[in-house]
Amino acid sequence: MxxxxxxxxxxxxxxxxxxxxxxIVYISATNQQTNKVYYNRIDTNTxxxxxxxxxxxxxxxxxxxxxxxxxxxxxxxxARTPTVDKQILKRFDANxxxxxxxxxxxxxxxxxxxxxxxxxYSYNICGTTSDGDVVVETQKEVFTIAPDGERKQSxxxxxxxxxxxxxxxxxxxGNDIYRLEYDIPSDKxxxxxxxxxxxxxxFAEVGSVYFTVMLDKxxxxxxxxxxxxxxxxxxxxxxxxxxxxxxVRSSRNFHEITSLQDGRYIAWISIDYYIISTSNEEEQxxxxxxxVTITLATFGSGQLIxxxxxxxxxxxxxxxxxxxxxxEIESGLAKLNVEIIAGTAPDILYWGFGLTGNINPExxxxxxxxxxxxxYINSDEDIGMGAILPNLLEALQFAGDELYEMPLSVFxxxxxxxxxxxxxxxxxxxxxxxxxxxxxxxxxxxxxSAHWSSILSSALSNNxxxxxxxxxxxxxxxxxxxxRLLEMAKDYWNHIDAQVIEAVSIQEGKQLLxxxxxxxxxxxxxxxxLFGTEVNYIGxxxxxxxxxxxxxxxxxxxxxxSDYPDVCWEFLKSMLSYEMQLNRNAGFPVTVDALNxxxxxxxxxxxxxxxxxxxxxxxxxxxxxxxxxxxxxALVRSLxxxxxxxxRINNDIMAIIEEVAPSYFSGDRTLEDTIEIIQSxxxxxxxxxxx
Numbered sequence: 163m164x165x166x167x168x169x170x171x172x173x174x175x176x177x178x179x180x181x182x183x184x185x186i187v188y189i190s191a192t193n194q195q196t197n198k199v200y201y202n203r204i205d206t207n208t209x210x211x212x213x214x215x216x217x218x219x220x221x222x223x224x225x226x227x228x229x230x231x232x233x234x235x236x237x238x239x240x241a242r243t244p245t246v247d248k249q250i251l252k253r254f255d256a257n258x259x260x261x262x263x264x265x266x267x268x269x270x271x272x273x274x275x276x277x278x279x280x281x282x283y284s285y286n287i288c289g290t291t292s293d294g295d296v297v298v299e300t301q302k303e304v305f306t307i308a309p310d311g312e313r314k315q316s317x318x319x320x321x322x323x324x325x326x327x328x329x330x331x332x333x334x335x336g337n338d339i340y341r342l343e344y345d346i347p348s349d350k351x352x353x354x355x356x357x358x359x360x361x362x363x364x365f366a367e368v369g370s371v372y373f374t375v376m377l378d379k380x381x382x383x384x385x386x387x388x389x390x391x392x393x394x395x396x397x398x399x400x401x402x403x404x405x406x407x408x409x410v411r412s413s414r415n416f417h418e419i420t421s422l423q424d425g426r427y428i429a430w431i432s433i434d435y436y437i438i439s440t441s442n443e444e445e446q447x448x449x450x451x452x453x454v455t456i457t458l459a460t461f462g463s464g465q466l467i468x469x470x471x472x473x474x475x476x477x478x479x480x481x482x483x484x485x486x487x488x489x490e491i492e493s494g495l496a497k498l499n500v501e502i503i504a505g506t507a508p509d510i511l512y513w514g515f516g517l518t519g520n521i522n523p524e525x526x527x528x529x530x531x532x533x534x535x536x537x538y539i540n541s542d543e544d545i546g547m548g549a550i551l552p553n554l555l556e557a558l559q560f561a562g563d564e565l566y567e568m569p570l571s572v573f574x575x576x577x578x579x580x581x582x583x584x585x586x587x588x589x590x591x592x593x594x595x596x597x598x599x600x601x602x603x604x605x606x607x608x609x610x611s612a613h614w615s616s617i618l619s620s621a622l623s624n625n626x627x628x629x630x631x632x633x634x635x636x637x638x639x640x641x642x643x644x645x646r647l648l649e650m651a652k653d654y655w656n657h658i659d660a661q662v663i664e665a666v667s668i669q670e671g672k673q674l675l676x677x678x679x680x681x682x683x684x685x686x687x688x689x690x691x692l693f694g695t696e697v698n699y700i701g702x703x704x705x706x707x708x709x710x711x712x713x714x715x716x717x718x719x720x721x722x723x724s725d726y727p728d729v730c731w732e733f734l735k736s737m738l739s740y741e742m743q744l745n746r747n748a749g750f751p752v753t754v755d756a757l758n759x760x761x762x763x764x765x766x767x768x769x770x771x772x773x774x775x776x777x778x779x780x781x782x783x784x785x786x787x788x789x790x791x792x793x794x795x796a797l798v799r800s801l802x803x804x805x806x807x808x809x810r811i812n813n814d815i816m817a818i819i820e821e822v823a824p825s826y827f828s829g830d831r832t833l834e835d836t837i838e839i840i841q842s843x844x845x846x847x848x849x850x851x852x853x
Contacts, residue, residue, distance in 0.1 A: 164410050166472050167435040173202060176644050177420045177428055178231055187420060188229055189435060193480055206422055206437055230290050251296060264311050272589060273301060291337045304341060304356060317356045344371045351375055355606040366399035378420050385416030392416060405440050419748055434468060453482040456726055457508035459498055461489045467512055470737045481729050502531055505723035507670045512728050513567060514716045522810060523567045523719050524560055524632040525851050532566040535722040538731045545735060549753055554712060556806050563634050563719060567717040568735055571749035574680040574801055575809045576710040577701050580693040583674050584700050589708035592646035602674060610664050610673045614654035615820050621647050624702045624711050626810045630848055637844040641835055643705055650825060655827035668693060681749050683764040683790040683798045699801055710801060711809040714751040750802060761799055764790035
């Protein structure tokens with residue numbers, strides 16, 4: 163009944179329906195590098211998706227766009243700049259040839275924003291009528307603008323509840339306009355008809371302001387996210403059950419629905435888009451799922467997790483996976499922690515970014531709470547040893563030869579500098595780092611503008627196993643390497659300059675290094691442009707290896723207490739499939755075959771964009787990135803295969819250091835006493851979390 167539309171993870175926004183061909187819809191997306199909005203043109207019959215660029219139709223200043231298909235095949239495009247100084251509505255014919263434009267700032271007055279104490283433009287483009295009039299909503303009125311730019315009709319209204327209208331949408335198939343008013347004190351939604359004579363007539367009331375009300379082609383739909391059921395209003399304004407959307411395992415957010423010509427629907431639920439057939443919804447409603455439920459713990463689930471769960475549930479007749487989202491539970495983190503220790507946690511544990519710095523899988527590994535994944539990898543004909551990046555697995559190994567989590571994709575955390583300054587060899591010791599500072603005494607901000615705790619946290623996270631041994635339950639902050647890290651952080655104690663511009667700081671010799679995260683190949687071109695010369699990705703100072711590391715973009719562990727470990731492995735294995743890994747949009751794949759294909763064909767998988775640098779005088783210049791070259795690909799491949807460590811943050815230990823270290827920086831306590839206190843408190847912390 164629900165068919166998930168494959169996306170690139172960047173889709174967002176309302177579904178725009180072409181009135182000429184009702185099987186074609188448009189959904190907006192954002193290029194994560196340029197921050198420019200574009201549209202995906204989706205053929206709901208074939209599933210074909212065509213990327214529709216619109217930014218080239220406007221000046222370079224415009225980055226935010228909204229498209230409104232018109233009945234004659236043409237379009238209105240609402241475009242604005244991030245600085246909101248330009249906000250126009252431009253009319254195009256079906257071939258995207260410009261016809262005319264409307265400067266919306268001629269129709270909108272500045273409104274005082276009490277919370278932010280600023281004046282701003284507050285309005286919403288609700289849609290277009292079948293006559294081509296644009297419907298605009300402000301806090302005080304709704305009005306239309308005719309194609310010739312004339313302000314045509316207006317409905318001025320008072321809001322006795324004190325709350326502004328949350329949602330208005332024009333009926334594209336007619337000239338009817340409705341207004342929704344959310345009255346929070348009375349917990350109801352009032353729907354009114356805006357008549358052509360300027361009157362506002364009550365139409366219907368919907369219980370609970372927590373419902374989501376949608377309008378499509380003259381029909382109102384109401385989503386009850388608490389029950390995950392969708393209704394439509396009949397002619398008597400009664401809610402009639404339409405479908406149950408709990409089966410999509412989404413996180414209870416129904417945003418949009420549009421009916422298609424053949425009786426199906428396209429819907430936006432959570433951040434996914436579905437084609438829905440309701441031919442058998444009445445039969446399906448109330449039917450219990452007799453499959454065995456496998457639970458998956460998460461703090462908010464990413465695109466890959468949801469898509470994998472959906473695919474697994476669609477194909478499996480015996481088992482179904484259900485998300486337990488601990489972000490929706492009071493003290494969810496503490497609750498999950500207790501359940502893990504007690505062996506009552508969900509079968510599968512997703513260590514997403516929501517848990518970064520709070521729960522480390524290694525804390526539980528020595529107690530046998532998590533399942534060692536190597537036996538499954540070694541015996542699996544489809545996966546097998548060598549299928550996953552060997553150096554990544556080695557960096558994750560616990561107690562020498564055990565593996566308790568599997569990453570889904572990775573980013574690279576690295577430190578880079580000009581070869582003229584740091585040389586061409588990757589990796590360096592603390593002695594070499596401090597020798598560099600002695601050669602460049604004017605480099606008062608060697609890593610650029612940052613707080614001392616941020617520099618120290620990054621260096622610690624990059625070398626976390628040097629300082630904490632979770633297997634033995636030991637803290638090792640009373641070592642030479644940590645004392646050198648404190649020395650490095652002390653350089654920032656009296657040299658904070660939050661206004662420094664990185665490119666300028668490098669040019670002036672104040673900054674020697676940059677710390678960055680790499681998520682695609684073409685972005686590697688940014689750093690030679692930043693330094694103006696060839697770059698060495700030298701890494702953080704460390705006493706062993708090269709100090710560049712993997713950042714895990716989500717990973718999976720299996721609860722050793724699960725009654726269904728083999729089923730859990732099958733689910734985990736599905737996320738390591740070639741197809742899933744190849745289309746993982748965030749970060750680099752972790753399987754060798756998918757990574758090689760992504761790297762070798764980088765221009766097909768990523769859109770080269772650009773970066774903007776500026777100086778202290780307000781001048782700026784852009785760096786245009788080209789499609790990834792063979793040299794770029796070779797460099798990124800070498801960086802990935804040379805990583806030998808995982809970047810892990812521990813907020814609790816950093817809190818100890820942040821409390822104690824300033825007394826050393828200010829001269830109130832010796833380095834030895836500072837380290838002794840940090841070591842003692844860190845040891846207590848580690849001991850309390852070890853077995």
